[in-house]
Amino acid sequence: MFEKIKNLLLKNFGQEVVLRVEEHALQPILVIQKKHLVEIAFFLRDTEGCYFxxxxxxxxxxxxxxxxxxxxxxxxxxxxxxxxxxxxELENDRNLRDLPEVPSVSSVWRTADWHEREAFDLMGIFFTDHPDLRRILLPDDWIGYPLRKDYEDAESYHGIAIK
Incomplete structure (x- = not known):
């Protein structure tokens, strides 16, 4: 089934859409071009034989x-x-004022709304065209993204010590 899906994507979007296949994982992974993400998501959801x-x-x-x-x-x-x-895959200079960006797939799958908000809140990934991208677990004025490996714990929040 994986080969069939990969070949469908290559046929409908061109050879450059799949950057590579990672077959060493528990299940194969398609690494795709960011600019085609939403188109591919709609295709995988709506195409007979796929229906993701x-x-x-x-x-x-x-x-x-x-x-x-x-x-x-x-x-x-x-x-x-x-x-x-x-x-x-995303490249970014880690500047908190210039977050890595990827298109939102919330128009394809409604569950993406919450998953994208979580990735934004904890990792600092910005999902363009998301209908309501805001923090979901941390306060709106929290500085930084706690799941990033370069995150430094705050010592206090609004004068309250954090330990």
Missing amino acids: DFLSNITAVDYHPENRFTVVYHIASIPYQTQLTLKV
């Missing part, structure tokens, strides 16, 4: 000290009992 109707998780990976992040999408087709993992 469920986004089970979005997470982000920090490759510190490199200026590199990856956003990982775990999707499933409930009718076809198939799972697929997609990755999008």
